[in-house]
Amino acid sequence: MSLLQDVFEVMFGVAVQAVRMNYYPPCSRPDLVMGLSPHSDGSALTILQQGKGSSVGLQILKDNAWVPVQPIPNALVINIGDTIEVLTNGKYKSVEHTAVTHKEKDRLSIVTFYAPSYEIEIGPMTELADDENNNPCKYRRHNHGEYSKHYVTNKLQGKKTLDFAKILITDSS
Ligand SMILES: O=C(O)CCC(=O)C(=O)O
Numbered sequence: 628m629s630l631l632q633d634v635f636e637v638m639f640g641v642a643v644q645a646v647r648m649n650y651y652p653p654c655s656r657p658d659l660v661m662g663l664s665p666h667s668d669g670s671a672l673t674i675l676q677q678g679k680g681s682s683v684g685l686q687i688l689k690d691n692a693w694v695p696v697q698p699i700p701n702a703l704v705i706n707i708g709d710t711i712e713v714l715t716n717g718k719y720k721s722v723e724h725t726a727v728t729h730k731e732k733d734r735l736s737i738v739t740f741y742a743p744s745y746e747i748e749i750g751p752m753t754e755l756a757d758d759e760n761n762n763p764c765k766y767r768r769h770n771h772g773e774y775s776k777h778y779v780t781n782k783l784q785g786k787k788t789l790d791f792a793k794i795l796i797t798d799s800s
Pocket residue numbers: 647649663668675684685724725726735736738
């Protein structure tokens with residue numbers, strides 16, 4: 628698939644938008660109780676709003692370390708999801724994140740997932756997957772609806788669900 632403009636028209640001309648609200652009550656043993664298991668989102672973009680006065684709960688994985696995302700009043704957090712990782716052949720990576728609980732404070736997050744419609748066939752854009760420039764295609768073309776089904780029927784486990792679309796690259800040398 629080529630031409631950035633066309634790709635975005637095809638991918639998101641008709642899109643699916645879903646909203647999830649997460650409520651994390653105070654928890655006396657945050658060291659033992661996970662808020663939400665580590666995962667990347669199966670969407671293209673995720674827009675996350677944290678309730679006023681919420682505790683710090685969202686953490687993202689950066690350089691193998693969990694980094695807390697401080698809630699900023701009236702600010703939205705925008706995360707890249709698996710669709711963008713596949714489209715860009717891994718140039719933009721979906722962010723692995725988790726939510727932790729807090730001893731005294733509760734927390735509310737309102738999350739909007741923006742994704743292609745389920746009929747869409749998705750794979751890396753040709754400009755970004757090109758064997759000649761030593762940039763092999765890392766993801767197979769697949770149906771987004773099938774990926775979504777795979778995503779919701781498997782447990783959240785880091786970025787494991789993306790293995791569904793990954794092409795195993797073996798070193799033939
Ligand atoms: O509550 C949060 O900050 C994270 C929520 C989240 O990652 C999700 O709903 O996918």
